[in-house]
Amino acid sequence: MCSHKYAGLSLEPMIGAIAAGNTMVLKPSELAPASASLLANVLPTYLDNSAVKVIQGGPAVGERLLQQKWDKIFFTGSARVGRIIMSAAVNHLTPVALELGGKCPAVVDSVSSSWDTKVTVNRILVSKFGACAGQACIAIDYILVEKRFASTLVELMKVMIKKMFGENPRETNTVARIVNEQHFLRLKNLLSDSAVQNSIVYGGSTDEKNLFVEPTILVDPPLDAAIMTEEIFGPLLPIITLDKVEDSIAFINSKPKPLAIYAFTNNEKFRRRMLSETSSGSLVFNDAVIQYAADTLPFGGIGESGLGRYHGKFSFDMFSHYKAVTRRSFLTDFWFRFPPWNDYKLLLLEATYNYDYLGMLLVILGLKRRR
Secondary structure: OOOHHHHHHHHHHHHHHHHOOOOEEEOOOOOOHHHHHHHHHHHHHHOOOOOEEEOOOOHHHHHHHHOOOOOOEEEEOOHHHHHHHHHHHHOOOOOEEEEOOOOEEEEEOOOOOHHHHHHHHHHHHHHHOOOOOOOOOOOEEEEEEEHHHHHHHHHHHHHHHHHHHOOOHHHHOOOOOOOOHHHHHHHHHHOOOHHHHHOEEEOOOEEOOOOEEOOEEEEOOOOOOHHHHOOOOOOEEEEEEEOOOOHHHHHHHOOOOOOEEEEEOOOHHHHHHHHHHOOOOEEEEOOOOHHHHOOOOOEOOOHHHEEOOEOOHHHHHHOOOOOOOOOOOOOOOOHHHOOOOOHHHHHHHHHHHOOOHHHHHHHHOOOOOOO
16 A cells, blocks of 8 residues: 555655744545554654644545634645645635646657666656555656657566566555555546547556556557546556657646656757756656655645645745844944935935945045936
8 A cells, every 4th residue: 555655745744844843733634544543643642742733534624724824734635625725725825835746747768778768667667656556746647759669668668567566466466556445446437438448558457346456558548538637646657659759848838837757868958958948846857756755855846736845954944934133233323314315315325225335435525426
């Protein structure tokens, strides 16, 4: 199961909030009840219960909490719920940080050696099907690749999936189960469309009793199908073929801004174009998901993939208010700051504001006048 991810997403912002000197209320996701129960039972043992409270519950509890006045709201989840959070925050003008995910593309450039291609496939597969079986906001959602290279990529992926996860991942327990029945049925429904089924080139089997979805590869499913318009959040990997890899930039820009873009390429010109012509929460070259592990990098989205950033020191900054504090002595003052005004005072004020000490001297000596 992948419920540990939900606990981690609760603890990391909590650490930043406490480090910045805040009290807080933590509402874990009801989608992972085991993790929520663990946090509710363990945290009060180690933390001051008057400063940190854990409240369990579903959407109704969340709505009640949103009616209260907070200094800041941090939320991880879907864009749909993120809009609800922002709407509620408006009532008290509460600042919010939203980590919303979205459809993170991986662009695979065919101009590579066979070694680079093998490394690319390994990194894509472990990022998509390993650990949480794609149940992560920064997991690869779909791949963009040139038509002429697609079959080579797919065949190598088939070989490496079997090598990594075995001939029968369900029996060998090498692929994580779906977090709950609701999400399992959602994933199963993504595959229910006949046009989508026709695009499956590997996998596709499901086991509702064990909440298992086989690692699945699809090639060119309909772009208007739910699997290409909704965040997948599971072990289903569509591959979209393009005439040229450069066309991936226009394709990405035609969609909401993603939380992450992963570009596998050695083409420096193409890298520069990806950097300057796309917008995303993060951009990773030649790997995927690893940016989340680097606490020296800010983590967050842009546009529909979220707002605000956290991780490491950035979590501390997010839950801090940087207040300007100025202190002066009563002993000195600039006499020309006070009315009544005249040209002489205004020239001195202008020079002082601009740190123009030569100008101040010229005004004092009568060598500079207002025009």
